[in-house]
Amino acid sequence: MSPSAVSLTTIFVIVAIGVAIGLLAGVHRKMDLEQWTVGGRGFGAVLMFLLMAGEVYTTFSFLGASGWAYSRGGPTLYIMAYVTLAYVVSFFILPQIWELGRKYGMQTQSDFFTVRYDTKYLAGFVCVVGIASFIPYLQLQITGLGIIVSIASFDGIGRTPAMAISVVLLVAFVLASGVRAVAWVSVLKDVLMVFAAVSIGVGIPYIHFGGIGPMFAALAHSRPAHLTMPGATANLGHTWYISTVLLTSLGFYMWPHAFGAAFTAKSGDTLRRNAVVMPLYTLTLAFVFFVGFTAVLVVPGLPNGDLSLLTIVRKSFPPWFLGIIGGAGALTAMVPAAIFILTAATLFAKNFYRPIFAPAMTDDQVAKLARAMVVVLGLISLVLAIYKSATLVGLLLTGYAGVTQFFPGVVFGLYWKRVTMQGVFAGMIAGVVTVILLMLSHRDPLYGWSAGFVALCLNFLITALVSWLTPAIALPE
Amino acid sequence: METTASQLAAGIASGSPTMRKLNESGPLYLLTRVWQQAIIVGLMRVRKPSLGAVLLGLIPFIAMCLSVSLWDRVEPMILGLPFNLFWLIAWIVLSSLCMWAAYRVEAARGRKDSGVQ
Numbered sequence: 001m002s003p004s005a006v007s008l009t010t011i012f013v014i015v016a017i018g019v020a021i022g023l024l025a026g027v028h029r030k031m032d033l034e035q036w037t038v039g040g041r042g043f044g045a046v047l048m049f050l051l052m053a054g055e056v057y058t059t060f061s062f063l064g065a066s067g068w069a070y071s072r073g074g075p076t077l078y079i080m081a082y083v084t085l086a087y088v089v090s091f092f093i094l095p096q097i098w099e100l101g102r103k104y105g106m107q108t109q110s111d112f113f114t115v116r117y118d119t120k121y122l123a124g125f126v127c128v129v130g131i132a133s134f135i136p137y138l139q140l141q142i143t144g145l146g147i148i149v150s151i152a153s154f155d156g157i158g159r160t161p162a163m164a165i166s167v168v169l170l171v172a173f174v175l176a177s178g179v180r181a182v183a184w185v186s187v188l189k190d191v192l193m194v195f196a197a198v199s200i201g202v203g204i205p206y207i208h209f210g211g212i213g214p215m216f217a218a219l220a221h222s223r224p225a226h227l228t229m230p231g232a233t234a235n236l237g238h239t240w241y242i243s244t245v246l247l248t249s250l251g252f253y254m255w256p257h258a259f260g261a262a263f264t265a266k267s268g269d270t271l272r273r274n275a276v277v278m279p280l281y282t283l284t285l286a287f288v289f290f291v292g293f294t295a296v297l298v299v300p301g302l303p304n305g306d307l308s309l310l311t312i313v314r315k316s317f318p319p320w321f322l323g324i325i326g327g328a329g330a331l332t333a334m335v336p337a338a339i340f341i342l343t344a345a346t347l348f349a350k351n352f353y354r355p356i357f358a359p360a361m362t363d364d365q366v367a368k369l370a371r372a373m374v375v376v377l378g379l380i381s382l383v384l385a386i387y388k389s390a391t392l393v394g395l396l397l398t399g400y401a402g403v404t405q406f407f408p409g410v411v412f413g414l415y416w417k418r419v420t421m422q423g424v425f426a427g428m429i430a431g432v433v434t435v436i437l438l439m440l441s442h443r444d445p446l447y448g449w450s451a452g453f454v455a456l457c458l459n460f461l462i463t464a465l466v467s468w469l470t471p472a473i474a475l476p477e
Numbered sequence: 478m479e480t481t482a483s484q485l486a487a488g489i490a491s492g493s494p495t496m497r498k499l500n501e502s503g504p505l506y507l508l509t510r511v512w513q514q515a516i517i518v519g520l521m522r523v524r525k526p527s528l529g530a531v532l533l534g535l536i537p538f539i540a541m542c543l544s545v546s547l548w549d550r551v552e553p554m555i556l557g558l559p560f561n562l563f564w565l566i567a568w569i570v571l572s573s574l575c576m577w578a579a580y581r582v583e584a585a586r587g588r589k590d591s592g593v594q
Contacts, residue, residue: 074549080565081541084572088534091576096523213557220551220559227551227559238546245542272583276576282569289562414523 003319004154010323011152011330014192018331019173022185059144059333061285062193063306064392069292071305071391073223073231075241076289079393082245084279086252091275094253095268096414102263108343109259109406110351116413117421120355125425126406127352129432130256131377133402134344137255138381139388140395141337142166144306145330146385151310152326163385166333171378174338175371182342186335192328194284200313200325201287205294207316215294226296240445243453244397250456251404257343259410306392345373398439401452405431408456408463419463422470427463431455527586530579537572541565 001009061079068076100106104115109130110123117123142163149162205215220227230237253259265271288309295308299315302308310329314322349369354361361369390398405428412419434455438444444451548564555563 074561077561077565080569084569085537085541088537088572088576091579092526092531092534099523211557213554216554216557216559220554224551228549228561229545238549241545241549242542249542269584272580276573276580279569279573279576283566286562286566415525 004152004156006319007152007154007323007326008149008157010320011148011327014324014327015169015330015334018185018188018334019169021188022173022182023176024184058336059141059329060392060396062197062288062329062332063144063147063309064140064396065285066288066292066295066309067304067306067391068393069289069305070295070302070308072233072236072393073226073296074229075231075233075236076292076393077229078241078244078248080282080285080289081241082248082252083282083285085245085249087275087278089249090253090278091272093411093414094262094265094271094275097259097410098262098265098268098271100414106263107260108263108347108351109254109256110347112259112413113409114351114355117409117424119421119425122409122421122425122428124352124356125428126409127256127347129402129405129428130347131344131352133399134256134340135377135381135384135399136390136395137399138337138340138344138377139384140392141333141340142170142381142385143389143395144333144392145337147306148310148326148329148333151307151314152322154314160386163382166330167378167382170334170337170341171375173334174342174374182335182338185331185338189328189331189335192324193332196325196328197284197287200309200317201290204291204312204316208294208298212290215290215297219293219297223296227293235445235448237448239448240450243445243448243450247404247450247453247456248397248400250407251400251452254403254406254410255399256347256403257339260343304391341374341377344377345370348373397444397450397452401435401439401444401450401455402432404452404456405435405459408460412463412467416467418467418472420467420470420472423463423465423467426466427459427461430462431459434458526579527582529582533575533579533582536575537568541568541572 061083065076065079068079097112100112100115104111106112106115110127113123113126114120145166146159146163149157149166150159153162202212205212209215209218216227226232229241253262262271265274291309291312292305295302295312299308299311302311310322310326313325317325349366353369354366408427408431409419409424412424432455435452438446438451438454446454549561551559551561553560558566
């Protein structure tokens with residue numbers, strides 16, 4: 001067998017096992033709307049942990065983090081800080097969100113906004129921004145799948161057909177099953193990911209430099225500036241680091257799927273315990289950085305940093321091992337992509353379309369519309385992935401700039417009695433418009449500050465100001 | 478009372494037929510709106526985290542984010558790692574410890590609350 005056949009077959013077998021596990025998990029269950037999305041309200045601590053971990057370790061942390069270590073250098077460290085701090089934030093908001101969710105039977109993020117602020121229009125706006133922010137995140141996973149398949153085939157299969165195959169597989173998987181299936185696949189994915197990250201994180205520096213220490217010594221000797229901020233960039237310095245870490249750590253649980261996952265926990269206490277344990281998971285990210293930094297010296301001059309991890313794996317190991325790493329990477333892209341596409345489609349049908357345009361729709365019709373949206377969203381992301389290229393990290397930061405605009409509405413909603421619907425609505429619109437204007441005019445970062453963070457500050461200010469100016473309880477006239 | 482209130486709020490959220498019927502009749506509509514707002518303000522109250530827990534949560538933010546210009550350098554290398562990378566790895570573990578302490582603070586408070594009742 002040729003090297004490309006060996007690595008591709010290995011990837012295929014791993015993905016097939018993953019899909020089989022997912023489908024088997026879905027077989028014996030009745031699938032009504034609640035079953036399909038929330039998976040019943042009975043996830044225990046272990047499954048909950050896996051579900052959350054499955055969402056954290058995405059193509060972004062695997063290919064994107066190493067890609068930025070390779071192409072940008074020091075600024076990539078923001079990733080270790082923000083994931084850890086996101087769990088710290090979760091300790092102070094998720095148990096409270098869960099508590100309200102149980103009291104009011106909330107299933108999704110927009111249920112929270114509907115109940116708390118008593119208007120379907122704010123909730124509808126949250127849905128639209130959420131879905132729009134999901135698209136770059138979904139595009140990121142599909143781009144990653146394309147990179148994996150094309151490198152594993154030793155460039156025999158082009159990126160575009162590889163991405164098209166991935167989307168078809170993904171949509172079929174999501175339609176055949178639901179969130180419980182995804183949770184079970186992430187068991188396999190997590191085991192493989194930890195194995196993959198540790199083995200290449202230790203192995204690759206050892207093969208080329210005799211260890212992690214000597215590798216960093218060599219890099220510090222030849223390119224010391226690459227290891228600190230702003231690294232290989234002109235404008236990603238300390239101001240950018242602080243504003244981006246704040247933006248992304250506050251925004252982490254504003255992603256509709258992450259917010260919604262809180263409702264599936266067994267108790268508020270489970271969520272607090274998660275916040276204690278989850279930061280330790282972030283340690284495996286260090287191994288991914290080791291690979292990216294080694295690649296700077298071993299495979300210089302790649303056109304796209306996101307290719308660096310797999311290129312150096314291909315250079316250092318036999319094809320079957322490349323297949324295992326690629327398979328882990330493929331599952332790592334598919335699990336979150338399935339969750340994103342599922343959440344975005346349900347949001348559109350259940351929390352946007354029905355309440356605003358067709359209140360008479362039955363649950364059955366909503367479920368059908370959600371399924372149709374899975375296909376539509378898959379196609380939109382595929383088209384974007386083919387025609388618009390950006391780094392994986394860049395795509396994620398675009399999404400974050402959007403979803404973090406929910407943060408003032410959530411945190412004030414939980415802790416500030418005086419906040420009003422008008423305040424939150426005005427703040428959120430100001431934030432989203434600012435993000436769109438700054439991004440479209442290529443002003444991110446703005447004088448060193450992350451554009452999303454600038455928008456978030458404005459959002460907070462306007463939410464507070466308008467809340468003060470509007471009556472506390474808006475009675476109908 | 479609480480069940481009725483939750484059901485009502487859930488009804489409002491989903492736009493149930495009962496609620497839509499209520500919406501059509503004037504005085505009853507006003508009454509339900511006032512009641513519904515009272516529920517939202519009253520029952521929406523959640524348990525606030527204690528000051529101790531919040532302060533413990535601030536420590537990782539200061540160490541890993543705000544103080545970046547103090548530790549973003551290559552030297553001294555520790556355990557073969559550049560100083561900034563070593564600092565962040567150390568603080569992942571220390572952050573987990575901070576949150577464990579915060580968890581203990583909240584758990585002790587939870588026990589005390591249920592003991593009083």
